[in-house]
Amino acid sequence: MATDESATRGNEEECRVALLDGDVKEEWQVVANGEGDSCGKLGRRAWEESKKLWVIVAPAIFSRVVTYGMNVITQAFAGHLGDLELAAISIANTVVVGFNFGLMLGMASALETLCGQAFGAKKFHMMGVYMQRSWIVLFMCAVLLLPMYFFAEDVLLLTGQPPELSAMAGKVSVWFIPLHFSFAFLFPLQRFLQCQMKNFVNAAASAVALCIHILLSWLLISRFQFGLVGIALTLNFSWWATAAMLFAYVSCGGCPETWHGFSVEAFAGMWEFVKLSSASGVMLCLENWYYRILILLTGNLKNAAIAVDALSICMTINGWEMMIPLAFFAGTGVRVANELGAGNGKGARFATIVSSMTSLVIGLFFWVLIMGLHDKFALIFTSSSVVLDAVDNLSILLAFTILLNSIQPVLSGVAVGSGWQSMVAYVNIGCYYLIGIPMGILLGWLFKLGVLGIWAGMIGGTAVQTLILGIITVRCDWEKEALIASTRMDKLSQVR
Known part of the structure; x- marks a missing residue:
């Protein structure tokens, strides 16, 4: 006994x-x-939460990899047209379209807060209203951003790009205007479906769009020789086809509880919605542009050709792998928003723990992979011994960037799910642009460490940002956040 x-x-x-x-x-x-057995019950809870998380994350990874692949295919076809054409498409797509993409994607992420919390609170009818509000806000934003396309040549000349390249990229940018407006319609649709666990629809639409994109690229560029205009038309059609498929699913009975048709209610409570969307846009745009600046700074080093080649290889690998943490960003945002909307603060905390641990384990796997293949993985892209050595020197920074990126997007997802976008935007400004970039410039030029120093400094900014978001998350009063979510739902549900 x-x-x-x-x-x-x-x-x-x-x-x-x-x-x-x-x-x-x-x-x-x-x-x-x-x-x-309480330990067993905890294990079962973790398993149930993981299943809910992966219902969102798995299709999100697929959708993001497919979208990234469409850009790679576009650049591959452009490369067969000529070096100048490839450079023009790359700059137009990365700089002009890329800036607007990041801002509008961030603004659409406000729906992850509102639709996620509305779904958790079982206010299903409001989800369709929120999506319509997002369409209105993003369309107005798209109109305001149009001058960037019309004056792209002048902007590129101001950044020091060659006149011939700037002129060609400027002409291509105008052809990308339909693609630009597709963001305003597509992004809210994707987040609307994501917040009600219908990410498989996003994945299926992305797969069909990829097939369309490959076929059209071959027809318009290789067969009919439409050149750069054909590339722009292909991207425009592929993105609008995705949006049309998703809207057809939503409007033809795919979401009977959350879509009740167009409503004048969408025009009510616009100011609160605009504020949250703007904060979301700034928050994610600052993150989206941070490592793009790394390439820009590296290009200004002396004898930077080899460094840029090596860095481009590392950034390509980082970009592919980043699709996984970004999917966890989406999954975490939805799960936290769902639990807070349901008034379950402890459930939101538990979802955060499960998501963070899962993403960290995946990040550790890739960290080990990069460290183990530090002198070999660049063989996929080049056989130049000079570039291979340069990539080898940068591999440790790539490994730690991947490791940090396995946690940072999850914490950003918690912020989106909780509605902390305004606060995190200030954190991003301070850590990225007041710490990371100045530190990178200091190490790169003053200490003459080149691209190694620039990248190391910028990793320092990411590390500080991750630490601050981690402290905020750990110290969060989740029951209070659940009450705030309930108040937000009541406020935005009112017709004014």
Whole structure:
């Protein structure tokens, strides 16, 4: 009997330490009464949460990889037209379209907060209203951003690009205007479906769009020789085809609870929606542009050709792998928003823990992979021994960038799910642009470490940002956040 009592006390103590959800009294009572194994219950909870998370994350990874692949295919076809054409498409797509893409994608992420919390609160009818508000806000934003396309040549000349390249990229940019407006329609649709666990629809539409994109690229560029105009038309059609497929699914009965047709309610409460969308846009745009600046700074080094080649290889690998953390960004935002909308602060905390641990394990796997193949992975892209050596020197920074990026997007997802976009935008400005970039410039030029120093300094900015977001998340009062979410739902649900 004494032995049994001792074993019971030992088991109780072990399980008491293992509890992560904060509801210690309830779990402790289960163990004390011998009604179940609390450690097992915790494991089951983690498994159930993981299943909910991967329902969002798995299709999101596929969709993002496909979208990234469409850009790679576009550049591959452009490369067969000539070096100048490839450079023009790359600059138009990366600089002009890329800036607007990042801003509008960020603004659409406000729906991850609102639709996610509305879904958790079972205010399903409001999700369609929020999407319509997002269409209105993003369309107005798209109109305001149009001068960037019309004056792209002048902007590129001001940044020091050659006149011939600037002229060609400027002409291509005008042809990308339909693509630009597709963002305003497509991004809210994707987030609307994502927040109600219908990411498989996004994945299916992306797969069909990829097939269309490959076929059209071959027809318009290789067969009919439409040149750069053909490339622009292909991208325009592929993105609008994706938007049309998703809207057809939503409007033809795919979302009967959340889509009740167009409503004048969409025009109510616009100011609150604009503020949240703007904060979301600034937050994600600052993150989207941070490592693009790394390439820009490296291009200004003396004898930068080899450094830029090596850095481009590293950034390509980082870009492919980044699709996984970005999917966790989406999954975490939705899960946290769902739980807060349902008034379950502890559930939001538990979703954050499960998502963070899962993404970190994946990040550690790729960290080990890069460290182990540090002198070999660049063989995929080049056989130049000079570039291979340069990539080898940068591999440790690539590995730690991937590791940091396995946590940072998850914490940003928590911020989006909780509605902290304004606060995180200030954190991003301070860490990225007041710490990371100045530190990179200091190490790169003053200490003459070149691209190694620039990148190391910018990793420092990311590390500080991740640390601050981690502290904010750990110290968060989740029950208070659930109350704030409830208040937000009530406020934005009012017709004014």
